[in-house]
Structure formats: C-alpha cells, structure tokens
Amino acid sequence: MIIFDLICTDGEHRFEGWFGSSNDYADQQHRGLLDCPVCGSANIAKAVMAPNLGRKGNQQPVVSRTVDDRPEPPTVAKPVINKVAVPAEYQEMIGKLVKAQEKMLANSEWVGDKFADRARDIHYGDADEKPIHGTASKEEVADLAEEGIAALPLPLPVLPPESKN
Incomplete structure (x- = not known):
C-alpha cells in the first residue's frame, strides 16, 4: 500500500488516498475515479x-x-500512531457490513473495468444474467442509469482478484 496526500484543486481540500501502487493512483486519476x-x-x-x-x-x-556539564540522556522519539479510537458498536457494524458484502460477492463475477459493457450485455440479453461487480467511472454509471440499467456502488472497497496475495 502507498499513501498519497491529495488535494482538491477546486476547493483546496487536503485528504489522504491509499493505493496499491503509484500506477493504481495514475489509473484511477486517468479514469476519473478520484x-x-x-x-x-x-x-x-x-x-x-x-x-x-x-x-x-x-x-x-x-x-x-x-x-554541571554532564550529558543528559538522549531522548527517544516516540512513534506517532495514527490509530483512531473506534467505538465497539461501530466496529461491530463494520464487521457485519464486511460479512454482508462478502456474502453478496460470493456468487458475483469480477469484471474489472468492463463493468459498464458487461452490465449492458446482461441488460439487453446479449449475455447470461448473473451478478457482476467491477469498476466504472461516474460518467459510465450515469449513462447506465439513463438506459435504465441499475448499478449500485458497493459499501466497501474491493480489491481486484489479481491484487490479492
């Protein structure tokens, strides 16, 4: 994982983005996913x-x-921990959400950046009807909606199968 500090050039808002690699950042930037x-x-x-x-x-x-000219013991820098305290009920809720999404995706096929094309094929009967998941730009999702094709975002990010260890 690599963490980049990102900035919104319209509102000058700063935030972090976590990516699998520099190429993942560049790909998402190019496809308008950020x-x-x-x-x-x-x-x-x-x-x-x-x-x-x-x-x-x-x-x-x-x-x-x-x-009295005696050396002071060197101070040891303490590591900075960016861990946020998450209440137990939120941890439980996120855990349930993870399990629900895993159950949803268990019978779903990863189609990567071909999501919009595959959704159209299924909608128009050019491919067998089955659950799919993948990536699509905002424009692709808007086009699907105009055609009456339902596409919903997943609640949690999904790593492509080739990115998993």
Missing part, C-alpha cells in the same frame, strides 16, 4: 509531500548538557 470527499470535485492532484527520511548513519544525535 473525487474530493469534502466537495465532490474530480479535480484531484497529488499534494507536495515531505519524504520520511531518517538521520544519516554518520550523524550523531545532539547531546544537550546539564548545568
């Missing part, structure tokens, strides 16, 4: 990020001295 969680704008770019670099191996830590 939007601002604050205002919904699709004008998203990577924000400038400072690299997380450690101290060089040849650099010594700065040792401060006490009043």
Whole structure:
C-alpha cells in the first residue's frame, strides 16, 4: 500500500488516498475515479509531500548538557500512531457490513473495468444474467442509469482478484 496526500484543486481540500501502487493512483486519476470527499470535485492532484527520511548513519544525535556539564540522556522519539479510537458498536457494524458484502460477492463475477459493457450485455440479453461487480467511472454509471440499467456502488472497497496475495 502507498499513501498519497491529495488535494482538491477546486476547493483546496487536503485528504489522504491509499493505493496499491503509484500506477493504481495514475489509473484511477486517468479514469476519473478520484473525487474530493469534502466537495465532490474530480479535480484531484497529488499534494507536495515531505519524504520520511531518517538521520544519516554518520550523524550523531545532539547531546544537550546539564548545568554541571554532564550529558543528559538522549531522548527517544516516540512513534506517532495514527490509530483512531473506534467505538465497539461501530466496529461491530463494520464487521457485519464486511460479512454482508462478502456474502453478496460470493456468487458475483469480477469484471474489472468492463463493468459498464458487461452490465449492458446482461441488460439487453446479449449475455447470461448473473451478478457482476467491477469498476466504472461516474460518467459510465450515469449513462447506465439513463438506459435504465441499475448499478449500485458497493459499501466497501474491493480489491481486484489479481491484487490479492
């Protein structure tokens, strides 16, 4: 996983995006799948990020001295933990949602970015009727809706089968 700081160029809203790789980010950006969680704008770019670099191996830590010129023990930096406390009832609810989605997708076929085409084929009788899931841009979903083809977003993200270990 790679985390990018993203910025909405319309409203200058900053947020994080988690991607499987830099190529995943570029692909989602190209297909218009990224939007601002604050205002919904699709004008998203990577924000400038400072690299997380450690101290060089040849650099010594700065040792401060006490009043009587004895070295103070070096302070140890504590790791920053970005863990948010989630109430137990939310954890339970998310767990139930995960199980429900897994049950829904158990008999569904992953069609990747061919979702809109496959949904049309099924709707118009050119393919056997069966549950499918995949990815589609906002425009593709809007076009499907105009044609009377129902397509609903999944409540939780789904990793493509080829991305799973």
